[in-house]
Amino acid sequence: MLSSCDFKPVTLSDRDFFVQHYRRFPQRHSDNTFTNMVCWNYYANYRYAIVQDCVLLSSTIAGKTRYRPPIGPRNPDLLHEVLALALKSDETRPFVVLDQETLEWISGIYPELQFQPERMYFDYVYLANDLAHLPGKGYSTIRRQLNQFMKTCSPLVEELGTDNIEEINDFVEQWCEWKDCDSNPDLASEKDALCFALAHYRELELSGIAIRSEGKIGAISLFEGQNEDTALVHFEKGLPDCKGIYRAINAETAKILAKKYTYINRESDMGVEGIREAKMRYHPHHMVQVHMLGREELEKVV
Template sequence: MLSSGDFKPVQLEDRDFFVQHYRRFPQMHSDNTFTNMVCWNYYANYRYAYVQDCVLLSSTIGGKTRYRPPIGPHNPDLLHEVMSLALRSDEERPFVVLDQGTLDWIKSLYPELKLDPERMYFEYVYLASDLALLPGKGYSTIRRQLNQFMKNCSPRVEDLGADNIAEINDFVEQWCEWKDCDSNPDLESEKEALCFALAHYEELELSGIAIRAEGKIGAISLFEGLNEDTALVHFEKGLPDCKGIYRAINAETAKILAGGYTYINRESDMGVEGIREAKMRYHPHHMVQVHMARQEELERVL
């Protein structure tokens, strides 16, 4: 019987294993990506097991653990074991499904299982060309703000690299002072994740850019490929010194990614109304939905 003791922590040296497995079984949601797991491990304590050619994932926040369906060949018996393990968790909603294909498969096996959508974890996916070109009336306000920024702030785009990494780290400290990360546990965790990504961007094979406005770095983004047609923006930060700089970092990142990807995943809004409004203004092409099963629902069908 599968147990929590079969899982081990996700560590930086596991990257090649996950890269190889995800080439065979591409992911749609950022939360299953290796970069996300290893960068946010301080907060979410990601663990994995490799069973019958499938990767099994769990995350533990505040002492409560959630499990995901097996990533690999469809194996109903292994799915049942994972769901049974989730049933033994103290988490109220211990079973999380992060892609539509897996959701459809589970529903075909357990048609009476109720899986509730969790909007705050839905991820926003955009046409890369839309974010790069900002076409039509729907983007007119964003284009105007971007043009004002370009006119007023003398920006220059730089690739993330050895020449500017120290200054980018200083930028992160300034961003956290502005946001008062020390008084907000969520922002403090985000700072930890971002600092880990910057410290290990070469091992993680992350790409990134910075925008230098009025002589100093005012915005950064870090990104990578998620699957064959979708890129994933992990982090996008800016300071308020030059109005419109968030518009610029978004557009400059998209110009780079549009050359190799059809879509750009810009992750979720975490239920923050201001972030939701900002992401909706860019007119997502579609959302990657997240569904969760409650303890009583798992107990009812198993």
């Protein structure tokens, strides 16, 4: 019988395994991606098990664990074991589903289950060409702000690399001072994740750009391919020194990614109203929804 002891921590050395597995079973939501797990491990304590050619994932935040459906060949018996394991967790909603196909599969086996959508974790996915070129009336305000930035701030775009990595690390410190990360646990965790990504960008095979304005780095983004048609932007940060720089880092990142990918996943808003408003202004093509099961629902089938 499956137990929590079967799971081991996700570490940087596991990257090749996850890359190979996810080529066979592509991920649509950002949370299951290897980069997300290994960078946010200080906060979410991701663990995994390999059972019958499936990957099982869990995350533990503040001592409470959530489990995900098996990633691999459809296996109803293994699914039932994961549901039973989730019921043993102290978490109120201990089982989370991150893609529509898996939700439909589980609902077909257990039609009595009532899943709860969790809007704050929905990923925003955009047409890459829309973010790169900002076409039509829907983007007129963003285009105007971007044009003003280009005129007044004399930006230069450069790739992340050995020549500027130290300066980018200094930028992160400045960003955290501005945001007062030390007084906000969520921002402090985000800083840890971003610093890990920068420290290991080669091993993670991340790409990134910085925008330099008036000689100083004022914005950065880090990104990678998520699957064949979608790129994933993990981090996008800017300082307030030059108005419109967030518009610029978004557009410059999209211009690069649109050459290879149809869609850009810009992750969730985590329920922060200002972030939600900003992401909605860019008119997402679709959302990758997240659904959860509470303990009372699990008791119906376990």
